[in-house]
Amino acid sequence: MKKIHKDIIWILLIIIVGTIYFTIIGCEANNLTTPNKVKEVVITIDDAPIQNTFDMLKVLKKHNVQATFFCVGEYIEKDELHLADSIAKYHILANHTYSHLHLSEKSLFENYDKEILYNQIIIDSINLLYSKPLNNYFRAPYSAILDCQQDTLMMRGFKMCWWDCASEDWDPSISVKEIVTHNMDYIRSNDKTILLFHLSNNSVAALDSMLTIFEIENIKIKNLDY
Numbered sequence: 001m002k003k004i005h006k007d008i009i010w011i012l013l014i015i016i017v018g019t020i021y022f023t024i025i026g027c028e029a030n031n032l033t034t035p036n037k038v039k040e041v042v043i044t045i046d047d048a049p050i051q052n053t054f055d056m057l058k059v060l061k062k063h064n065v066q067a068t069f070f071c072v073g074e075y076i077e078k079d080e081l082h083l084a085d086s087i088a089k090y091h092i093l094a095n096h097t098y099s100h101l102h103l104s105e106k107s108l109f110e111n112y113d114k115e116i117l118y119n120q121i122i123i124d125s126i127n128l129l130y131s132k133p134l135n136n137y138f139r140a141p142y143s144a145i146l147d148c149q150q151d152t153l154m155m156r157g158f159k160m161c162w163w164d165c166a167s168e169d170w171d172p173s174i175s176v177k178e179i180v181t182h183n184m185d186y187i188r189s190n191d192k193t194i195l196l197f198h199l200s201n202n203s204v205a206a207l208d209s210m211l212t213i214f215e216i217e218n219i220k221i222k223n224l225d226y
């Protein structure tokens with residue numbers, strides 16, 4: 001009886017030690033940070049320029065940081081040229097198709113001229129107006145792009161721009177606090193983060209809070225291609 005009792009204690013001990021060991025090893029494997037390295041974040045904002053652009057620009061100005069705005073040409077042409085102008089003065093305008101097209105459901109061949117090339121001409125013309133360097137950044141709406149479409153765009157000189165952390169700020173059921181917590185958890189556990197934001201009311205408030213945290217925690221803002 002005593003022997004059985006001893007065996008059970010040993011088994012329990014092995015389970016406890018094993019659990020602690022694998023928890024520590026597991027944490028280390030998931031931790032992508034380098035000790036003492038300053039964290040770096042690239043801010044990218046999709047579906048510009050729409051309402052809230054001015055508020056977002058105010059927040060970026062308040063914290064003196066630059067962002068890359070992925071723009072939809074149709075929005076610019078409708079009545080938001082002045083917003084695109086305001087973005088171009090201080091930030092980077094980039095290509096997000098002309099009509100926010102779900103590329104993987106369409107033929108790139110049939111849509112290339114208008115969705116990609118014409119949109120790039122709109123963006124280049126605004127960048128040129130403000131003597132900004134031209135860029136070839138492209139982000140596919142909904143992340144929906146086939147490998148063969150990506151290959152074609154890269155062969156034509158476009159640079160595919162993905163992200164590491166999506167804010168989920170398009171979902172009104174997710175609160176500002178939840179967005180900030182979700183993003184900061186990711187940023188604190190990685191050396192570099194390309195952050196995806198949009199232009200909802202929550203986006204503006206969440207980014208404002210996060211930029212204040214960045215200042216406190218000495219998290220640096222970088223541009224794409226750094």
Ligand SMILES: [Zn+2]
Pocket residue numbers: 046047096100140141142
């Ligand atoms: Zn989009």
